[in-house]
Amino acid sequence: MGIFDGRRIVLGVTGGIAAYKAVEVCRRLVDAGAHVSPILTKGAERFIGKATFDALASEKVQTSLWDEDNPIPHTNLGQNADLILVCPATARLLSDYRIGRSADLLTATLLATRAPVIICPAMHTEMWEQPSVQENIRELAGRGVEIVGPEKGRLAGGDDGTGRLSDPGSIVAAVEKVLNSGVGAQVQDFFGLQVLVTAGGTKEPICPVRYIGNRSSGKQGHAIALEAAARGAEVTCVTTQPDNIFHHPQIKVVAVETANEMAEAVFSESPKSDFIVMAAAVADFTPAERHKEKIKKSKEGLEIHLVPTVDILASLGATRNDEQILVGFAAETSDLEKNAKNKLESKGIDLIVANDISAANVGFDYDTNAAVLFDHMGKKTELPLADKREIAQAVLDAALKLKVDKHEESGGN
Ligand SMILES: Cc1cc2nc3c(=O)[nH]c(=O)nc-3n(C[C@H](O)[C@H](O)[C@H](O)COP(=O)(O)O)c2cc1C
Known part of the structure; x- marks a missing residue:
């Protein structure tokens, strides 16, 4: 028995240098019993191969809205998810998600869900500290999106600063918190009030x-x-x-x-x-x-x-x-x-x-x-x-x- 038995998690991976760490997160979620459906953006595919997630996740990677086998992939994924985890999340993803621009399968799925969403941003410090990025984060957090990280530490290119993806253990702990406590789960018990x-x-x-x-x-x-x-x-x-x-x-x-x-x-x-x-x-x-x-x-x-x-x-x-x-x-x-x-x-x-x-x-x-x-x-x-x-x-x-x-x-x- 795993702590995530029977839970369906969409794992969105975007094109940041930390994309390789999503492999470890995926493995841990599957080991804990979750059914993990991976979505890779075009950017993510430049950093990490589909074959890795195909082998580790619970189903094959999806990358496109226009897949012949699955005519409406975003609504299937979004409606069936218990949780959507974006790890790592690029500055681009934060911006598109905030403004509701469904430019790819991942953003379309994020818009087509009522499930709780966890976003794990990762980027260079300069990008992270941009007022536009900070505004996007605040706005998303305000809508009930759970934001995990980033942390301070070593970054790509020998740099050091805030922007490092949270460690896989903290990310899985956040998944557990959201799934089990309902924080951010957006139960609509105040609807109409x-x-x-x-x-x-x-x-x-x-x-x-x-x-x-x-x-x-x-x-x-x-x-x-x-x-x-x-x-x-x-x-x-x-x-x-x-x-x-x-x-x-x-x-x-x-x-x-x-x-x-x-x-x-x-x-x-x-x-x-x-x-x-x-x-x-x-x-x-x-x-x-x-x-x-x-x-x-x-x-x-x-x-x-x-x-x-x-x-x-x-x-x-x-x-x-x-x-x-x-x-x-x-x-x-x-x-x-x-x-x-x-x-x-x-x-x-x-x-x-x-x-x-x-x-x-x-x-x-x-x-x-x-x-x-x-x-x-x-x-x-x-x-x-x-x-x-x-x-x-x-x-x-x-x-x-x-x-x-x-x-x-x-x-x-
Ligand atoms: C080597 C390299 C590393 C990058 N790392 C990051 C990153 O850590 N975070 C980020 O937000 N963007 C990063 N970018 C920029 C994104 O890859 C770029 O914005 C891309 O359009 C994101 O696509 P996606 O969000 O669809 O995956 C990086 C680009 C390159 C070339």
């Missing part, structure tokens, strides 16, 4: 130059928006960090700066939302007065009078309809459970995501997070330190479960 997410820290202006802000990066909120979109939702993300969110066709981005602007955007979008996830760090106070001119340096101190902002979460808790699921966040430095439960009850919300931001690698600006979920039914779920996308997945799982339970309680079918 509207999700409103807020993200980032608000900025409260003191004068045209200065503001009162906080350290929220927006990463957790953006991860939730992306995860919801990848699972089929129509998402509106109200964010103070619009430049840092991946473009996704199902995410409408609403850029705001202040707590008041955020409140306005949220109140206008919330009536049509099935889920409202308030991940933003909204200022509790704002300067009573905004100076029109820059405040000049002076020897005397400066007093700024602050007034409370609108409590968006509490207003939503009081006005939302019974079918909506309202999710709040609590970033705490002490008494996590007590503070989170207080907020849950006092603001009338369904689910609270509490994190202890004093812990290592948790909260603001990290790519990882750890949290405890408390729901209005009294359930507590601990989420250990994980990538923010995985935390997003768990938050949406819990929110969806609450929605289903509510619907059943109200006698829906």
